[in-house]
Amino acid sequence: MDIKERIKKNQKFRDFVMWTISPRRRPKPRLWIKLFVNPFVHKRGKHSKIRRISRMDLFPYKRFELGENSTVESFCVINNGAGDVILGSKVRVGIGSVIIGPVKMGNGSGLGQHVFLSGFNHGFSDGEKNSSKQDLDIRPVIIEDEAHIGANSVVLPGVTIGKRCQIGAGSVVTKDIPAFSVAVGNPARVIKTYNKKSGKWERVDI
Numbered sequence: 386m387d388i389k390e391r392i393k394k395n396q397k398f399r400d401f402v403m404w405t406i407s408p409r410r411r412p413k414p415r416l417w418i419k420l421f422v423n424p425f426v427h428k429r430g431k432h433s434k435i436r437r438i439s440r441m442d443l444f445p446y447k448r449f450e451l452g453e454n455s456t457v458e459s460f461c462v463i464n465n466g467a468g469d470v471i472l473g474s475k476v477r478v479g480i481g482s483v484i485i486g487p488v489k490m491g492n493g494s495g496l497g498q499h500v501f502l503s504g505f506n507h508g509f510s511d512g513e514k515n516s517s518k519q520d521l522d523i524r525p526v527i528i529e530d531e532a533h534i535g536a537n538s539v540v541l542p543g544v545t546i547g548k549r550c551q552i553g554a555g556s557v558v559t560k561d562i563p564a565f566s567v568a569v570g571n572p573a574r575v576i577k578t579y580n581k582k583s584g585k586w587e588r589v590d591i
Contacts, residue, residue: 404445412466413442430455437555441465442528447486452476467505467521478537487525494528494582497536497554504542529564538573548580 406418426445430453439457442464443449452474460481468487477495487504497558504526508519524543532546535554547564557571565579577586
């Protein structure tokens, strides 16, 4: 039996291991994890940048990847506690944005300022329990290559935003957006699509 299976089957041992990684009721990694573990298990591409003021709540038991020439700007929060956070090459995460895994952003994609992406909701099916004590409803967010999300937008769990989409500022994206679309509003709806034959963005009848 390998070490992972032993940890899973022994609750006391599991609790101890988790305590060494993160304080109870404070979902952030301990300093020794940040300094001596994460650099060896997470992947950073060449010329990638994470501004020092950003809060990187990254845990070694989930993946975090930042591709080549990608940038996480100041005052951002990234947390992979509930799922992997994979950011491709030439990705830009705008000032003050929040990414809570599982989230995947394709190459050349970007977030404006103060964008919120979350790959889970707190469960609330049992009305007799505090939602913080119920299982998470985990559904990955996928931002495909070269899609861009405008400032102050929210993307809900389980949403896929297709290649080269443009999401207007302040939008709340509650369902999938097909590739080569422009979507705006709350809830976000497609208002334009790209016609490859004409080479133009064409308005969609709503």
